[in-house]
Amino acid sequence: MTFSDHVLVWHKKNARRDLPWQQAVTPYRVWVSEVMLQQTQVATVTDYFERFMARFPTVRRLAAAELDEVLALWSGLGYYARARNLHKAAGIIHARYDDRFPDTFDAVHSLPGIGRSTAGAILALAFGQRHAILDGNVKRVLTRHHAIAGWPGETAVSNRLWAIAEAHTPHRRIAQYTQAMMDLGATVCTRTRPACPHCPLRESCLAHANGEQERFPTKRPKKTLPVRVTIFVMVMHQDKHGRFLLLEKRPATGIWGGLWSFPECAPEADLDAWCVERFGSAPNSVAHLPPFRHTFTHFHLDIRPVLVAWGETQRQEFPYIMISARETIWYPLDGETSMKGGAVSELPLLGLAAPVERLLGELSRMERRV
């Protein structure tokens, strides 16, 4: 029995067939699920996937949607460039391929947000074409099976793994094999405490033979992350309609690109002076909320939230000067959208970065307790 034979036999008995994107398989559904799965676990993705498909059932509908709406549905999934790429690619498929998902590797691979592995997965799963994949799960299986040392982020290691992945890829039952490899990495050949007794490849696995499963894959070299500090200025406005927090839309690229967030003040700046410049006067009340750390791959972001208010006002419109190059909105704190984490689980109407959503949720819960 070959490598792929063992994997396929295992798949027959152990495959998951109940996942949403495994029903009514279309290239579009496979594409969206693969992009979501790039960064998130199956359990989280299923909810997002269902909501996404309900709103954008076809490529055409996605292409016709506003990016804002796509980002809103992506809110909390992270790596928002993927949502932007998904939307952009849908536009390309609409314009160039008449809404039909392309079925050649080069065409699929050249779409924004689709790299070599994702292209291979889509073509294998949706079209039954023979292509190798090399996602995190497969990397783990292969580095262990062949005891490949070295961080897979290194080009030399990656090239080796791709060659091995290609060599193992069978010529038949490609969709099953592709799914099986991902499932195997996700459920058996796990990062910690792999379930080797249940693994179809244990007899040929070099790492298993040496009891070195946890040595592979080699970890990314450590780097001490720089720390950046920012002040989230949470401008609160209260009137007879309730409480509102000022959000502004971030630039399309960079951190939390295109998402809505709080205005940010440099930590060394004087808050009152900043407010005067930005809003025309210093706030009447300033409350420092507990700071917290949000960690990205390349740096820590220490967030110091400050709640500022100018007191009650009768006016519907916020009366202060808002000097901003950005679009701003008043987020209703006491509306249904602020009930996340509570009994009502509404869709976020806006794309919000995780720390922003967290702060909004905390404030709305504080409000409801009072």
Add this chain to the structure above:
DNA sequence: AAAACGGGGCA
């Protein structure tokens, strides 16, 4: 606090 995850984009 560390680790994991796939791809884009730019020198």
Add this chain to the structure above:
DNA sequence: TGCCCAGTTTT
């Protein structure tokens, strides 16, 4: 081609 960038969850 080699580097840096980007968010969140899990461990």
